[in-house]
Amino acid sequence: MQLFLDTPDVALIKDLAATGLVDGITTNPSLIAKAGRNFLEVIGEICAVIDGPVSAEVAAMDTAGMLDEGRKLASIAPNVVVKVPLTRDGLIATREFAAEGIATNVTLCFSAAQALLAAKAGASYISPFIGRLDDVGAEGMDLIVEIRAIYDNYDFDTEILAASIRTPGHVTQAALCGADCATIPPDVFNALFKHPLTERGLDQFMADWAKTGQSIL
Numbered sequence: 609m610q611l612f613l614d615t616p617d618v619a620l621i622k623d624l625a626a627t628g629l630v631d632g633i634t635t636n637p638s639l640i641a642k643a644g645r646n647f648l649e650v651i652g653e654i655c656a657v658i659d660g661p662v663s664a665e666v667a668a669m670d671t672a673g674m675l676d677e678g679r680k681l682a683s684i685a686p687n688v689v690v691k692v693p694l695t696r697d698g699l700i701a702t703r704e705f706a707a708e709g710i711a712t713n714v715t716l717c718f719s720a721a722q723a724l725l726a727a728k729a730g731a732s733y734i735s736p737f738i739g740r741l742d743d744v745g746a747e748g749m750d751l752i753v754e755i756r757a758i759y760d761n762y763d764f765d766t767e768i769l770a771a772s773i774r775t776p777g778h779v780t781q782a783a784l785c786g787a788d789c790a791t792i793p794p795d796v797f798n799a800l801f802k803h804p805l806t807e808r809g810l811d812q813f814m815a816d817w818a819k820t821g822q823s824i825l
């Protein structure tokens with residue numbers, strides 16, 4: 609399973625990329641607004657650090673505007689993935705990007721029917737938003753299960769990118785349900801390393817090791 613970081617924060621990306629466990633990056637307009645930095649510069653900086661896919665979202669609502677913006681974003685680096693909203697215009701743009709060899713991440717997916725259309729349009733990635741479905745009382749993870757079944761039924765190549773991840777449990781559930789990737793906020797990514805029994809066990813081992821008075825080197 610590929611693990612992406614859901615952030616435009618270059619310092620956080622560098623820190624976690626040093627683990628060798630970060631396969632790609634996603635961003636969105638809200639995260640860019642929160643970062644308060646120039647969008648194009650930030651995407652360039654991220655692509656200089658990360659070799660894997662880096663999603664950068666278009667802001668236009670119409671197909672022609674999305675194509676213009678997407679081509680510009682794709683020109684920043686070969687690993688830019690153009691993020692396109694799951695709308696009728698967005699899927700027409702997705703089909704054109706696919707014909708041009710530009711990778712796409714179709715975002716704001718909340719139903720299996722939407723995911724089916726995105727795959728037929730040639731999306732490289734589909735982003736079902738798990739946490740936002742949970743927020744409105746649905747079971748977000750069921751969407752991953754449905755999309756996995758549909759994509760497997762028809763051998764679609766579109767990769768399922770579990771998004772709107774809020775907890776480490778979301779990551780493991782997405783993996784169990786067969787998501788190809790998950791995009792994870794940095795605090796949740798850091799939480800993946802941890803378990804209270806690991807910490808307790810390590811404290812005990814280190815205390816006992818100190819009693820031996822030995823050193824390994």
Ligand code: E4P
Nearest residue numbers: 614634635636740771772773
């Ligand atoms: C995915 O590409 C989105 O950037 C992100 O996962 C949205 O998460 P949120 O619902 O926590 O804002």
